[in-house]
Amino acid sequence: MKIFSGVVAELEAQGAGILEVFEPNPEEAVIRLNLEDFHRACLFMHKRLSSAVMAMFAADKRIVKSSFEIFCVFLSREHRKWCTLTADIPQDRPAFPSLARDIHSASLFEREIREMFGLEPQGHPDLRRLHLHDEVWPAGLFPLRKDFVLSGPVASDGITYCFNRVHGEGIFEVPVGPVHAGIIGPGHFRFSAAGEPIVNLEIRLGFTHRGVEKLFENKPPQEGLTLAERVAGDTAFGHGWAFCRAVETLAGLKVSPRALYERAIFLELERIYNHFAGIGGIALDVGFSFPAQFAAVLKEKVLRLNQYLTGSRYLKGVVCIGGVSRGFSRQDTRALLSEILSVSADHQELKKMLYGSVSFMDRVDDTGILRQKTARDLGVVGLAARASGADLDLRKVFPGIYERSDFRLIKQEKGDVLSRLRARMDEVDESVRLIIYFVDRLEEQSGTLAADFSRAASGRAIGSVEGWRGPVFYWVDMKEGLVDRCKIVDPSFHNWAGLSFAVLGEIVPDFPVCNKSFDLSYAGNDL
Amino acid sequence: MQYSWLLFQALVAVFCAPLLSGFIRKVKNALRMRRGAPLGQPYRNIVKYLAKEEIVSETTSWIFRAAPFVVLGSTIAALMFVPVFSFSFSAAGMGDVLTVFFLFALGRFFLALAGLDAGSAFGGMGSSREMFISSFVEPVAIVTVAVVAAHGWSAESGEMSRHIGTSFSRMVAAAALFMVVLAETSRIPVDNQETHLELTMIHEAMLLEYSGRSLAMLEAAASTKQLIWFSLLGGVLWPWPFGGAMTLTDGIAAMALFGLKMIVGALVVGLTEIGLAKMRLFRVVDFLGLAFLFSVLALVILSLGY
Numbered sequence: 061m062k063i064f065s066g067v068v069a070e071l072e073a074q075g076a077g078i079l080e081v082f083e084p085n086p087e088e089a090v091i092r093l094n095l096e097d098f099h100r101a102c103l104f105m106h107k108r109l110s111s112a113v114m115a116m117f118a119a120d121k122r123i124v125k126s127s128f129e130i131f132c133v134f135l136s137r138e139h140r141k142w143c144t145l146t147a148d149i150p151q152d153r154p155a156f157p158s159l160a161r162d163i164h165s166a167s168l169f170e171r172e173i174r175e176m177f178g179l180e181p182q183g184h185p186d187l188r189r190l191h192l193h194d195e196v197w198p199a200g201l202f203p204l205r206k207d208f209v210l211s212g213p214v215a216s217d218g219i220t221y222c223f224n225r226v227h228g229e230g231i232f233e234v235p236v237g238p239v240h241a242g243i244i245g246p247g248h249f250r251f252s253a254a255g256e257p258i259v260n261l262e263i264r265l266g267f268t269h270r271g272v273e274k275l276f277e278n279k280p281p282q283e284g285l286t287l288a289e290r291v292a293g294d295t296a297f298g299h300g301w302a303f304c305r306a307v308e309t310l311a312g313l314k315v316s317p318r319a320l321y322e323r324a325i326f327l328e329l330e331r332i333y334n335h336f337a338g339i340g341g342i343a344l345d346v347g348f349s350f351p352a353q354f355a356a357v358l359k360e361k362v363l364r365l366n367q368y369l370t371g372s373r374y375l376k377g378v379v380c381i382g383g384v385s386r387g388f389s390r391q392d393t394r395a396l397l398s399e400i401l402s403v404s405a406d407h408q409e410l411k412k413m414l415y416g417s418v419s420f421m422d423r424v425d426d427t428g429i430l431r432q433k434t435a436r437d438l439g440v441v442g443l444a445a446r447a448s449g450a451d452l453d454l455r456k457v458f459p460g461i462y463e464r465s466d467f468r469l470i471k472q473e474k475g476d477v478l479s480r481l482r483a484r485m486d487e488v489d490e491s492v493r494l495i496i497y498f499v500d501r502l503e504e505q506s507g508t509l510a511a512d513f514s515r516a517a518s519g520r521a522i523g524s525v526e527g528w529r530g531p532v533f534y535w536v537d538m539k540e541g542l543v544d545r546c547k548i549v550d551p552s553f554h555n556w557a558g559l560s561f562a563v564l565g566e567i568v569p570d571f572p573v574c575n576k577s578f579d580l581s582y583a584g585n586d587l
Numbered sequence: 588m589q590y591s592w593l594l595f596q597a598l599v600a601v602f603c604a605p606l607l608s609g610f611i612r613k614v615k616n617a618l619r620m621r622r623g624a625p626l627g628q629p630y631r632n633i634v635k636y637l638a639k640e641e642i643v644s645e646t647t648s649w650i651f652r653a654a655p656f657v658v659l660g661s662t663i664a665a666l667m668f669v670p671v672f673s674f675s676f677s678a679a680g681m682g683d684v685l686t687v688f689f690l691f692a693l694g695r696f697f698l699a700l701a702g703l704d705a706g707s708a709f710g711g712m713g714s715s716r717e718m719f720i721s722s723f724v725e726p727v728a729i730v731t732v733a734v735v736a737a738h739g740w741s742a743e744s745g746e747m748s749r750h751i752g753t754s755f756s757r758m759v760a761a762a763a764l765f766m767v768v769l770a771e772t773s774r775i776p777v778d779n780q781e782t783h784l785e786l787t788m789i790h791e792a793m794l795l796e797y798s799g800r801s802l803a804m805l806e807a808a809a810s811t812k813q814l815i816w817f818s819l820l821g822g823v824l825w826p827w828p829f830g831g832a833m834t835l836t837d838g839i840a841a842m843a844l845f846g847l848k849m850i851v852g853a854l855v856v857g858l859t860e861i862g863l864a865k866m867r868l869f870r871v872v873d874f875l876g877l878a879f880l881f882s883v884l885a886l887v888i889l890s891l892g893y
Contacts (some may be wrong), residue, residue: 232708232711233708234708234709234712234786235708236708236785236786241783241784241785242783242784255715256868256869343864345784345787346864346865347775347776347779347781347782347787347863347864347865348863348864348865349615349619349781349860349861350618350619350861350862353619353620353621417863417864419776419863419864419865419866420864422864422866422867422870423864423865423866423867427867567867567868567869568712568786569786569787569867569868570867570868571786572784572786572787
């Protein structure tokens with residue numbers, strides 16, 4: 061309360077009627093407001109904390125208090141806190157003032173709230189639906205409302221989605237997807253091109269919408285964890301840990317340092333294998349097949365290491381509420397160290413191969429620039445934001461076990477494909493260093509692997525982790541030992557907009573490499 | 588007699604052409620420490636396509652259906668004017684080496700139209716890129732052939748065969764032609780045959796709408812065209828001593844030598860493709876501009892008497 065009270069006082073001075081301020085745990089501050097003041101307070105926090113909207117969502121509380129609740133979460137790096145603004149929306153007037161015209165990063169969240177809860181963002185410039193496609197879903201169905209029942213197939217109203225059109229002589233549209241030639245997720249890309257240069261790119265997603273947030277409802281947290289690990293296949297561990305953190309915070313569970321060290325090791329392993337996949341992908345998309353193959357070998361080595369350590373190549377079922385499901389033996393740590401050192405040595409070779417090739421560097425340098433200001437305005441997060449000069453890394457904001465590891469935030473300035481590539485290369489080095497550090501400390505730790513977890517306390521908490529792509533955000537609302545509402549924000553949800561800006565002015569055949577350099581998830585976005 | 592040799596040469600060349608593609612793939616995969624598809628995979632593909640049903644978009648016109656015939660036909664016709672095994676095996680008297688480029692242009696014209704015909708965005712992009720690149724390729728090819736032809740003041744292959752022997756100008760011309768060959772056979776750094784990314788394709792993009800028998804014909808045409816370019820390059824760089832009247836032993840030796848040249852060519856192309864990333868599309872202008880410079884330089888060197 062003390063740390064944050066200054067900001068709250070400033071907010072009050074703006075004339076916002078604050079109903080309640082409380083700090084449920086050291087990482088969070090919650091400010092409850094009247095709906096009339098919600099808009100003004102959000103604008104103030106956005107500017108004061110210089111934070112994008114990190115998450116915005118609603119919850120259906122009509123059974124308890126005949127109203128919906130709306131939440132807008134900012135991140136204060138200065139106070140090391142998530143700052144949640146919340147207000148009640150009465151059920152007889154299901155609308156709220158839209159932030160989208162003032163804060164771009166709120167735009168997609170508001171569209172999501174509209175289609176999932178039927179709450180109208182008043183003044184929003186673009187009300188097209190994101191996940192529930194008009195071609196499939198009729199109007200008036202709001203899946204995240206508590207009274208929603210899906211009894212069978214739905215019939216569309218016969219409306220089709222309307223893409224933004226660019227008018228002018230010689231402009232033509234190139235539709236790509238949602239089914240692609242490679243093994244990637246489904247997404248539709250609509251290019252408006254004048255010859256080869258891209259004038260506009262509209263990305264339509266939502267094809268893998270599975271209703272994950274709905275599936276969380278009324279599940280015990282253990283089942284929720286299984287679900288969380290399956291939200292985005294390449295961030296299974298990151299999502300699992302973020303969900304666990306929320307539940308652990310609520311239950312007041314103390315996770316032993318030993319388990320935390322192990323978790324951090326797995327998080328970094330996940331980062332490393334994904335970075336190798338991405339680096340190889342960038343090389344492959346410019347037709348540089350030898351290093352691409354080399355990177356694929358490195359990725360496979362890390363996956364096999366994962367398999368050896370945990371029995372799961374993609375680290376599923378490793379994290380559990382209260383700790384980790386299996387501990388390292390001395391033999392394991394030895395194997396881990398020797399393998400990670402050998403991978404790191406190969407990684408140096410890979411770097412030489414890529415940085416030393418003139419034809420490769422010519423392709424990635426200056427391609428797909430996302431300027432720092434654009435990234436900030438769009439609310440781009442994680443790896444892509446750091447490649448454009450942002451300082452945001454949750455491992456810095458909420459260091460936890462990283463506190464004494466001398467963790468170095470990897471940052472690039474230019475924001476082109478090369479910057480994103482360099483950021484990933486450097487992060488691999490940093491992750492290797494961290495793993496070695498954690499393994500060293502792990503030897504000294506004895507504590508339990510997993511704290512006892514019997515029943516979750518009711519309440520709400522945020523769980524977050526800096527996954528390889530960026531911050532993975534979970535907001536969990538527990539009621540009587542079951543999940544009442546779980547809001548997930550994968551970094552992809554923030555970053556797809558960044559891609560559509562980065563490719564402007566680039567030529568159409570350079571799109572794949574720009575896309576790969578962002579390396580975003582379809583499943584994590586569509587939920 | 589000469590015409591039966593000619594026919595025989597054409598048949599052997601068309602039949603062996605996919606093997607060259609398969610071999611280049613094998614070379615590339617070996618360099619990447621991969622096992623890769625078997626050598627005969629291009630044949631299997633063609634057989635597979637022949638057995639498959641052909642789907643033709645309703646929005647296409649006759650051009651779409653005619654294009655595979657025109658492309659394959661013109662490529663095989665071009666084969667008649669190229670000294671594949673020996674100079675004496677070509678349709679001397681009916682046209683000279685320049686005819687090859689005109690026949691290629693005919694095939695390209697129809698393929699580009701067919702790419703546009705189905706109205707898919709990828710086909711149109713492929714056609715536009717193909718025409719863009721060919722406008723840089725053709726001048727280089729013609730100047731290069733002029734360098735060789737100038738040795739005997741004739742572009743007719745029988746006449747050219749009397750002026751064999753390596754010279755400095757031929758080497759420079761061959762450097763220019765090598766760059767053209769990379770562009771014309773959709774190789775890195777100009778195009779990438781292996782990619783699945785439609786947005787980056789050039790030649791493959793024009794074929795995306797094709798299936799079944801038409802696709803088989805276009806694939807056969809592409810590999811035959813590749814063989815023609817390789818043998819042109821071989822002819823410029825390393826002319827062979829077989830000309831005039833041929834005995835059977837000469838013929839076999841000529842074919843063996845030809846095979847050797849193709850293997851060397853495949854190794855060089857495979858290495859080049861592994862060692863480079865694909866260029867940005869508009870950089871191809873610089874690349875082929877350099878090729879043009881080389882070809883003109885070869886002419887200058889020739890005029891100085893080397």
